Amino acid sequence: MKEKAVQMEHVSLEYNKIPILSDINLSIDEKEFVAVIGPNGGGKTTLLKIILGLIKPDKGLVKVLGKSPENARTRIGYLPQHTNFxxxxxxxxxxxxxxxxxxxxxxNYSVEDKNAVLNALKTVKMEEYVDRQLGRLSGGQIQRVLIARTLVREPELLLLDEPMASIDPEMQNEFYKLLAKISKNMTIIMVSHDIGVVSAHVENIICLNRELFCHSPPELAVKSLADVYQCPVELIAHGIPHRVLDKHVKENSDEY
Amino acid sequence: MENLAHIPFGKERIRMFEILQYGFMQNAFIAAVLVSLACGVVGTYVVIKKIVFISGGISHAAFGGIGLGYLIGLNPIITAIPFSILTALSIGFLSKKVELSEDTAIGILWSVGMALGIIFVNLSPGYAPDLMSYLFGSILTVPLFDLIIMLVLDIIILLTVFVFRREFTAISFDDEFSKVVGIPSDVMYMLLLCLVALSVVVLIKAVGVILIIALLTIPAAISKNFTYNIHRLMVYSTLTGIILTSIGLWLSYLFNLASGATIVLVLGFAFILVSLIKKI
Structure with missing residues (x-):
């Protein structure tokens, strides 16, 4: 049997009596490229932190790469949403x-490690900035450096929390190409707000708003988006090239 | 300082080499170097990890350890070592494991430590002759024994930082990521606080518990203007510390001023000067 990248059974978490996640059942295959979408406060980041073992759920079972989250942590790459350094x-x-x-x-770090760093910087096209102090980079450049820092670990599972937040649109496309390339070698779970763009690139979408609404290919996922956001959602796929998706919802998307 | 009264003063120009002929001056300069090593290396982490006020808390609480020394009749520098390490661990523990914000933990230990020190001194027989030197420092009267303790603590600090430099830098930069890559970040944080505690002990004799925080922050804050490399920052901070404390020492001797306060004022003046020049 193929090892699952992430497996969750009946996972629930409360914070100060407020339910953050309730009864999540989730199974993500190896080498799957999946986006987690849902409204603010829907528990997306919390889900990633549970997978990392940084937060322990109140109830339920979590297995990552066939182990407990803490033991699998060294094989996980994680890019947090905010790195406030x-x-x-x-x-x-x-x-x-x-x-x-x-x-x-x-x-100590070996020569091999140092070469891996240079390669990772090439992957994110930041090799010219090797000696640059971090404070002298733009937000998008810092984000690329932080992605390189995650990739250099050669993780089996990559967790990205809103990685596109501070990257300009042209770079975003490059970035999705990069993710598509590396997703051949590792499982990628990406938290995102941008439903449209995301759905053109990933294999599956997880809709999360305290409960798990769906875990399915983008075409199917769109149907349940209205439930997740509790308002009609139109799929706007900006950024080319991308898959054109069938429309499942009504045109009036003004509320969103 | 009355023990300086016999030194010829004002008649001739006082040169640095002349004053170095006095044994206590040599001790004072050795102390300045030892102090600068501790504050250059640990101060760098204090500044970049932004634990200035934790360090302030540890240094003030160390007064409890000094009081304990008076009470049980031991060298206060010796009793200050376990006491400040205990304070450092308590602050770290309270803020990490108990639902208590770190600055509250600092506030509690800061004042409780000092209060304990005062009570201990109260309870000690007789009166405490050089208590002021622990509060405000007296680098001109550091005895040889204290210098040896400072040297030993410096060696411990330097070795620990050398061994754990990768971990200390990582937790200072991004605590969450260091957990993800498998660094025992809470343990490392506690260890770093212990190093702060040890450097506090090194610094007590120079500037006293009340002014220690100046030496742990100002040299690193000045040097941060000149480099983006953490190891160079440590070297620059140490050199800045040596130069500025020596100037302070010399000025305090020249004008017969309290040495600790003079050193701190020189540091403060240098910081303002560098910041202004940087602006222009």
């Missing part, structure tokens, strides 16, 4: 990405 932090691009190759106490 000090822009004047004394660190350059190379040193930042090198942290992704951390192997344990007392273990």
């Amino acid at each position: 000090d822009p004047s932090f004394p660190m350059n691009v190379f040193e930042c990405v090198l942290m992704g190759r951390y192997k344990g106490l007392f273990k």
Whole structure:
């Protein structure tokens, strides 16, 4: 039997008596490229943090790469939504990405690690900025560096929390191409707001608003979006090239 | 400082080399170097991890350890070591494991530590002759024994930072990511706070518990203007510390001023100067 990348059974979580996630059952295959969408406060980030083992659910079972989240953590790459570091932090691009190759106490970085860093920077097209101090990069450039820091770990499972937030549209397209390329080698779970663009690129969509509404290919997922957002949703797929999707919902999308 | 009264003053120009002939001055300069090493290396992390007020809390609470020294009749520098480490661990523990914000934990330990120190001194027999030197520092009267303790603590600090430099830098930069890559970040944070505690002990004799925070922050804050490399930042901070504390020491001797306060004022003045030049 094929090992599942993520498996969740009856996972529930409350915070200060407010339910964040309730009874989530989820199974993500290896090498699946899936987007998690849903409104703000729908528990998307929390779901990622549960997979990482940074948050423990109150109830339910979580298995990541066949292990407990804590034990699988070293095989997971994670790009948080906000990385609030000090822009004047004394660190350059190379040193930042090198942290992704951390192997344990007392273990120094090898030549191999350093080459992996340069390769990862090439992948995100930031190789010219190796020596640049982080505070002197734009938001989008920082995001690419942080993605390189995640990729350099050669993870089996990649968790991206709103990775497109600070990337300009042209770069976004490049970025989806990059994700499509790397998704051949690893499972990718991406949290996103941009339903339209996302659905043109991913295999499956998970709709999440406290409960799991669906986990299905984009064409089918659109149907349940209205339930998730509790208003009609139109699928606007800006950014070319992309798959053109069938319309499932009404035209009046003014409320969204 | 009355023990300086016999030194010829004002008649001739006082040169640095002349004053170095006095044994206590040599001790003071050695102390300045040892102090600058601790504040250059640990101060760098204090500034970039933004734990200035935790360090302030630890340094003030260390006064409890000094009071304990008076009470049980040991060298206060010795008793300050376990006491400040305990404070550092308590602040770290309270803020990580208990639902209590870190600044509240700092506020509690800061004042409780000092209060304990005052009570301990109260309870000690006789009166505490050089209590002021622990509060406000007296780098001119550091005895050899204290210098040796400072040297040992410096070596411990430097070795620990050398061994765990990757972890300290990672948790300072991005705590969440360091957990994800498998760094025991809570343990590392506690260890870093212990290093702050040790450097507090190194610094007590120089500027006193009340002014320690200046030495842990200002040299690193000044040096941060000149480099984006963390290791260079440590070296620059140490050098800045040596130069500025020496100037402070010399000025305090020249004008017969309190050494701790003079050193802090020199640091503050240098910081303002560098910030202004940077602006222009």
